Amino acid sequence: MAIVLGPNRYGKAETRLVRVSRDGDTHSLADFNVGIALSGDLAATHLTGDNSGVLPTDTMKNTVYAFAKKHGVGEPEEFALLLARHFVATNGQIESARVSIESFGWERLGPHSFQRKGDCTRLASVVVTAEQTQVVSGLTGLVLLNSTASEFHGFPRDRYTTLPETTDRILATAVDAKWRHMSPTADFAKSFAGVLEAVTTAFVNTYSYSLQQTLFSMGSHALHQRPEIAEIRLELPNKHHYLVDLSLFDMANDNEVFIAGDRPYGLIEGTVVRDDAPPALAEWYL
Numbered sequence: 677m678a679i680v681l682g683p684n685r686y687g688k689a690e691t692r693l694v695r696v697s698r699d700g701d702t703h704s705l706a707d708f709n710v711g712i713a714l715s716g717d718l719a720a721t722h723l724t725g726d727n728s729g730v731l732p733t734d735t736m737k738n739t740v741y742a743f744a745k746k747h748g749v750g751e752p753e754e755f756a757l758l759l760a761r762h763f764v765a766t767n768g769q770i771e772s773a774r775v776s777i778e779s780f781g782w783e784r785l786g787p788h789s790f791q792r793k794g795d796c797t798r799l800a801s802v803v804v805t806a807e808q809t810q811v812v813s814g815l816t817g818l819v820l821l822n823s824t825a826s827e828f829h830g831f832p833r834d835r836y837t838t839l840p841e842t843t844d845r846i847l848a849t850a851v852d853a854k855w856r857h858m859s860p861t862a863d864f865a866k867s868f869a870g871v872l873e874a875v876t877t878a879f880v881n882t883y884s885y886s887l888q889q890t891l892f893s894m895g896s897h898a899l900h901q902r903p904e905i906a907e908i909r910l911e912l913p914n915k916h917h918y919l920v921d922l923s924l925f926d927m928a929n930d931n932e933v934f935i936a937g938d939r940p941y942g943l944i945e946g947t948v949v950r951d952d953a954p955p956a957l958a959e960w961y962l
């Protein structure tokens with residue numbers, strides 16, 4: 677009996693690319709999840725560990741970022757073709773390259789502000805006791821991004837601090853918000869639409885020095901706009917976008933090519949409250 681190597685392939689899965697393109701002050705965004713799988717004569721590495729024909733998957737990832745800078749990013753099909761043709765043309769042992777791209781849609785909110793396509797989820801939660809009624813409304817999954825107008829610096833440094841100070845970064849978050857109403861009677865449809873609008877507008881219009889500052893701005897704008905709201909709690913993950921170091925390939929990266937980070941992420945949480953708000957029931961704090 678002989679044991680032989682069956683079909684195989686290898687590559688880099690889930691390279692998260694965000695490419696910002698600028699036309700003056702107006703930015704546009706491509707947000708891709710790129711999967712690469714190469715196949716061909718790869719017997720040697722499987723049978724003996726001879727890697728002479730194994731283009732590192734790390735190189736595949738770097739190629740995605742370098743090509744995004746060099747060629748720009750248009751339709752996902754075109755970018756996929758560019759990459760797949762490159763891997764086949766430059767690696768003699770590779771017979772087939774599969775490049776698959778998920779492209780996430782963003783709607784424009786302003787010259788450099790965007791909202792991930794798709795509705796957020798509306799939440800409602802009420803508590804009734806013999807004496808009191810508390811109505812809490814909320815939303816989850818509202819993904820917002822500013823491709824500039826965000827800085828982060830002036831923070832303390834200790835021996836473990838490596839984060840560079842920045843005066844221009846991407847600020848992105850997935851808003852989780854809950855707010856309690858002053859009274860159990862309100863036009864809840866209008867109120868929800870109003871809070872959603874206020875939170876979004878404040879994110880877009882705040883020139884941000886920290887996500888904490890943006891949080892307070894979103895909460896206070898909601899309370900200013902909506903007198904029926906007593907208090908709002910916001911949970912804002914800081915969806916980090918890391919600038920790719922393209923200097924290794926003799927390319928500048930002027931805030932154009934980013935790795936969309938997944939985990940870990942900063943989590944900024946806070947409540948903003950009116951000073952004349954009625955006391956909350958215990959459930960609000962759970």
Ligand SMILES: O=c1[nH]c(=O)c2[nH]c(=O)[nH]c2[nH]1
Nearest residue numbers: 828839885886887888914942
């Ligand atoms: O807006 C920010 N707030 C932070 O607290 C923080 N911490 C960090 O590493 N980056 C950021 N960004």
